[in-house]
Amino acid sequence: MTDKRLVFVTCSSEEEASRIARALVAERLAACVNILESPVRSVYRWKGRVETAMEHLLIIKTRRARVRALEATVKRLHSYDTPEMIALPIAEGSRRYLAWLDESVRPTRRP
Numbered sequence: 001m002t003d004k005r006l007v008f009v010t011c012s013s014e015e016e017a018s019r020i021a022r023a024l025v026a027e028r029l030a031a032c033v034n035i036l037e038s039p040v041r042s043v044y045r046w047k048g049r050v051e052t053a054m055e056h057l058l059i060i061k062t063r064r065a066r067v068r069a070l071e072a073t074v075k076r077l078h079s080y081d082t083p084e085m086i087a088l089p090i091a092e093g094s095r096r097y098l099a100w101l102d103e104s105v106r107p108t109r110r111p
Helices: 014-026 064-077 095-104
Strands: 004-011 032-035 040-046 049-063 086-089
Touching: 004 014, 004 064, 004 095, 014 032, 014 049, 014 064, 049 064, 049 095, 064 086
Parallel strands: none
Antiparallel strands: 004 049, 004 086, 032 049, 040 049
């Protein structure tokens, strides 16, 4: 098992998805964010009713230690009251890719 995580977040629009993805990478909270080009249809219960919405899915690669800060940024930039954010462990992966991921989300040191 690694300390790396895949995080799933759904967004209301392509613009919102892009804005959140860019912020996460710029703030070194994610090494990479995939934005699914085609919307996904979500069926969910909200406030006692079954709802359906077309959403854009983000697949975010990060480290476990960065998940809470990532969540705070998603909440700050997201249009939903309760945005979906689910983090799953990455059991294994290529050493080079995981090393790159680790380096990409390491906070920069300030002089």
